[in-house]
Amino acid sequence: MASRLRVAVAGATGETGRSVVDALLTTPDKFEVIALARPESVGKQVLVDFSERGAIVKSVDLTEVTATVVGVLTGMDVVIACLTLAQYQEQMILIEASSRAKVKRYVPGFFAPPCPPRGVSSLREKKEDMFDRIRCLYLPFTVIDVGWWYQLSLPPLPSGRLQTRFELSTLEILGDGEVPSALIDNRDIGKYVARIIADPRTLNKMVFAYSEVWTQNGIWTTLETLSGEPIAREHLSKEDLSNIISQARTILSKAPEAKAQLQLAMSEYKMSMGIRGDNTPEHGKYLGYLDAKELYLDVKTVSLKTFIEEMLQGKVRQIYSS
Numbered sequence: 001m002a003s004r005l006r007v008a009v010a011g012a013t014g015e016t017g018r019s020v021v022d023a024l025l026t027t028p029d030k031f032e033v034i035a036l037a038r039p040e041s042v043g044k045q046v047l048v049d050f051s052e053r054g055a056i057v058k059s060v061d062l063t064e065v066t067a068t069v070v071g072v073l074t075g076m077d078v079v080i081a082c083l084t085l086a087q088y089q090e091q092m093i094l095i096e097a098s099s100r101a102k103v104k105r106y107v108p109g110f111f112a113p114p115c116p117p118r119g120v121s122s123l124r125e126k127k128e129d130m131f132d133r134i135r136c137l138y139l140p141f142t143v144i145d146v147g148w149w150y151q152l153s154l155p156p157l158p159s160g161r162l163q164t165r166f167e168l169s170t171l172e173i174l175g176d177g178e179v180p181s182a183l184i185d186n187r188d189i190g191k192y193v194a195r196i197i198a199d200p201r202t203l204n205k206m207v208f209a210y211s212e213v214w215t216q217n218g219i220w221t222t223l224e225t226l227s228g229e230p231i232a233r234e235h236l237s238k239e240d241l242s243n244i245i246s247q248a249r250t251i252l253s254k255a256p257e258a259k260a261q262l263q264l265a266m267s268e269y270k271m272s273m274g275i276r277g278d279n280t281p282e283h284g285k286y287l288g289y290l291d292a293k294e295l296y297l298d299v300k301t302v303s304l305k306t307f308i309e310e311m312l313q314g315k316v317r318q319i320y321s322s
Helices: 015-025 045-052 067-073 085-100 122-136 186-196 216-227 238-254 258-276 281-286 304-312
Strands: 005-010 031-037 056-059 078-081 105-107 142-145 181-184 205-208 212-214 289-291
Touching: 005 015, 015 031, 015 045, 015 186, 031 045, 045 056, 067 085, 078 085, 085 122, 105 142, 122 258, 142 186, 181 186, 205 281, 212 216, 216 304, 238 258, 281 289
Parallel strands: 005 031, 005 078, 031 056, 078 105, 142 205, 205 289
Antiparallel strands: 181 212
């Protein structure tokens, strides 16, 4: 029997990290899972639960590249950064340490809709800066992007029985609502990651892992049908988004401001997905991504309709909750 892959996951307590670790732990014959955690976070219940299921939890301080950090990563087949750009410096340190530790495959913290590397999304540009460093070091890599989550694609219902993270969700119809966009249930991200990191075809490649392609009009109509509730349509035009982006950039040119940073990031995502149409399998291929649905025909993912039904039945955990 082939030896197990040793996989270290930074950010295991986040939404994407949970999905990844959960999937890896379902196949203990294939993966030895090491959850990297900040010293102050090792006692979190989610890490305790992972430990009880077989994960090894290791404390690691990513404030600088040290012999200790390199030592923790030495011998790892794969290091996965399930970190956000709020942890940009930690990610850069993890890249440097992984290179020194001679990690065999590094998966940077992308896990978002694909788009051109420059000129569309400021978040993507920061990720490209990380990617540049990875390639400068000749660190073996696999970039994984996943489209937009189902969890962030649904508007709230008038009755209140379907709640939405308003600050992160696409609540308005963007443009005419007919631009297709690739979506995925956050819970399915880990299924794809488990296959991708064990596949030699994906080494030093970018992979686009998604479940279904929908228009916003299709999503709204399906939710109305399944819930039995009419949903008001509020539209955002290209001009509206351009103005919001311009205003946020003006604020940020004077001083860093968290609300403006979030507004800029979300508005750029909306422009990319809902107006430009970047988040599609076709554009992903143009940009150089392999299509995970073509690589792994046997991977079964949750359909949007099933996800909506589960949401209406209260079977889906609210994201960014304990």
